[in-house]
Amino acid sequence: MSALADFLDGINKVTGRLVRWLVLFMxxxxxxxxxxxxxxxxxxxxxxxxxxxxHAALFMLGAGYTLLVDEHVRVDIFYARLxxxxxxxxxxxxxxxxxxxxxxxxxxxxxxxxxxxxxxLEGAISVGGIPASFxxxxxxxxxxxLLLVQSIAILLRKFxxxxxxx
Numbered sequence: 001m002s003a004l005a006d007f008l009d010g011i012n013k014v015t016g017r018l019v020r021w022l023v024l025f026m027x028x029x030x031x032x033x034x035x036x037x038x039x040x041x042x043x044x045x046x047x048x049x050x051x052x053x054x055h056a057a058l059f060m061l062g063a064g065y066t067l068l069v070d071e072h073v074r075v076d077i078f079y080a081r082l083x084x085x086x087x088x089x090x091x092x093x094x095x096x097x098x099x100x101x102x103x104x105x106x107x108x109x110x111x112x113x114x115x116x117x118x119x120x121l122e123g124a125i126s127v128g129g130i131p132a133s134f135x136x137x138x139x140x141x142x143x144x145x146l147l148l149v150q151s152i153a154i155l156l157r158k159f160x161x162x163x164x165x166x
Contacts (some may be wrong), residue, residue, distance in 0.1 A: 001154070001156045001159070001160055002157075002160060004153075004156060005008060005152075005153040005154075005156040005157050005160075006045050006153075008149050008150065008152055008153035008156075009068055009150070009153050010072070011064075011066075011146070011149050012064035012065045012067070012068045012146060012149065012150050013068065015061055015062075015064060015065060015066065015146060016062060016065025016066075016068070016069075019057065019058055019061045019062045020062070021129070022054045022057055022058045023058060025054065026051055026054040026055060026058065029050055029051055030051050032047070033047055033048055033051065033100055040088065044128075045126050045127070045128040045129045046124075046128060046130050048129075049124070049125060049126065049129040049130045050130060050146075051137075053135070056136060057139060057140055060139040060140070060143040061139065061142060061143065061146065063143055063146060063147055064143075064146030064147050064149060065146075065150075066149040067147060067150045067151070067154070068150050068153075071082075076112060082088070084161070085162065088158045088161050088162050089115050089162070091154065091158050092155060092158050092159070092162070093152060095151045095155050095158075096155070099147065099151050100148065100151055103144045103147045103148055103151070104144075104148070105141070106145035107140075107141055107145070107148075110137075110140040110141060110144075111141060113137060114134075114137045114138055114140060114141055115136035117133065117137045117138075118134050118138070120133040120134075122132055122137070
């Protein structure tokens with residue numbers, strides 16, 4: 001189980017390492033957009049949309065990595081005071097009863113929209129924009145899959161932790 005969890009962790013580690021470069025690239029493109037607009041009086045809708053696409057990709061594809069490194073938002077009023085075994089039980093319950101069902105429903109309900117967007121190769125959001133809104137919509141199932149992969153890895157580790165102390 002530990003080897004499988006390591007493999008699943010690796011998927012989000014690689015994704016996180018790749019996606020983090022979007023921050024730098026997105027900042028450079030945004031700087032270019034501002035420079036073009038306010039210095040040269042030139043505006044390009046596709047360039048503006050590219051920042052939106054990168055921003056969406058950064059957060060949607062980086063969510064699994066954020067869960068991996070345990071930097072997600074957590075309300076830990078009680079969690080911080082619990083011992084490791086009880087924290088593991090809270091994590092298992094949170095994943096099984098909240099995260100997995102919510103992400104599963106999001107994947108299920110968003111799939112027809114994504115499938116239809118690919119079927120027609122849905123175009124730009126705005127006139128003159130990037131003619132690939134189907135790619136933007138694809139981030140939704142990618143987000144769900146990466147979170148599910150990481151959730152399974154965490155659950156495997158928590159089950160190992162709980163069974164080793166039994």
